[in-house]
Amino acid sequence: MPALVSPALPDAVWRASQLGSHRSAVAPTGYAALDRELPGGGWPSAALIELLLRQAGIGEMQLLRPALAGIAPKRRIALVQPPHAPQAAAWSAWGLPAERLLWVRAARSADAMWSAEQILRNGSCGALLFWPTHARPEALRRLHLAAQAADILFWAMRPLAGAQDASPAPLRLALHPANGGVKIAIVKRRGPLQGAPLHLALDGLPSAPASLAPSITPVSHARLDRRVPAAAAARNLPAALV
Template sequence: MSALVSPIEKSNRPELVLHHAVWRASQMGSFQAAGTPTGYSALDSELPNGGWPSSTLIELLVQQAGIGEMRLLRPALRRIAAGRRIVLLRPPYLPQAAAWAAWGLPPDSLLWVKAPRSADALWSAEQILRNGSCGALIFWEAHARPESLRRLLLAAQASDMLFWMLRPLSCLPHASPSPLRLALRPASGGIDIEIVKRRGPRRDEPIHLPLEDSPAVAVSPVLPQSSDAHLDQRAPATAAARNNPAELV
């Protein structure tokens, strides 16, 4: 027989304190690690912890390469490059050293990893996250099974790195363990960001971010080699890794 609890007894019970990994759908959740400001107040206000969360997997679903996704990340990358290295894993085009420098990012703070196959790239991403010696990883990958994403998420949770994974917008309906998924589409003067998944209430309206820039910094540092003749064609960092499936250059 269940015991009856009087209103007085109920009032003496301690309040329930939610762990950072537990959130109500009507409230904004949080991550254990502090967020890095995105540089855009309109976006920060819609993200748990008020910025890009570290120690997790952030998915950016892009309609096409070069719509402003790198300019979106630029403010956070500048913070990271001040003290730690940034890894570019399997970018769609050759990174441009001159464009990085124009953004205030020292080219020698960047590591470019080339992987011939998706399996090699996924393995490399996991090793980079587990190593933890860098400040951020940007990984371009179109083909990844849910179990592979889960492994990357677990590796990210054991690090203090910022980890963005750029995938095609066609991956939007596919299941993903990522706690933060954003869909990026080009818009007049900037980009529209749809919050596909977050620890917080649902938002149906996209966030429009203007990405106005001066000509000196408007060019993305990851573009086709033939897109602009004045760009420096050198790679950001030069090294070699032999007998490994992924090549670091």
């Protein structure tokens, strides 16, 4: 007997062969080709989004730049445990004023996780970028639940090896360096499996000559300093705000 679908609820039925949608608002990524691959047509708010990286600085910040530029004029952007210190001049050149950035540096992984959860629950920031050193499934689940109750875009940058681990994130993208941009493989989404990785050209990334392209890895472009200042005394606080 064929399944019956109520005509009053056509949008409530999702088929695995189709891209799903999100109950929360969706922010355009700034890249039409990527929007077409994402449920709802952009970055979902109020949800954990995982970017799985082989290493930091392969294009992830440039990828997020359009979405962050839309947030900065109105709300703050939080950076928790970035691999390098943010460079204020570079962020300002991107149209992201330094006074809109909240940089959180924690001494322990547990403190960083706690700080990220408090930012999600506070609701004062429009975006959170988090680089967890160690992330257990139960810790990620707590962050995802906290994000669901907030109006925020939340990205967690995790090692590429974590793609094999279970995660509550409804959207997981694996990023690989590519000539003039990044190659994006969708590890998890509400929809069909991705046919082939998406090659996305990013402004500001160099293109290698065709004869050298196979052996060239794009230079690190993330707008972050590699010299991290000496850690300040903790003074019994779980995290330092800079």
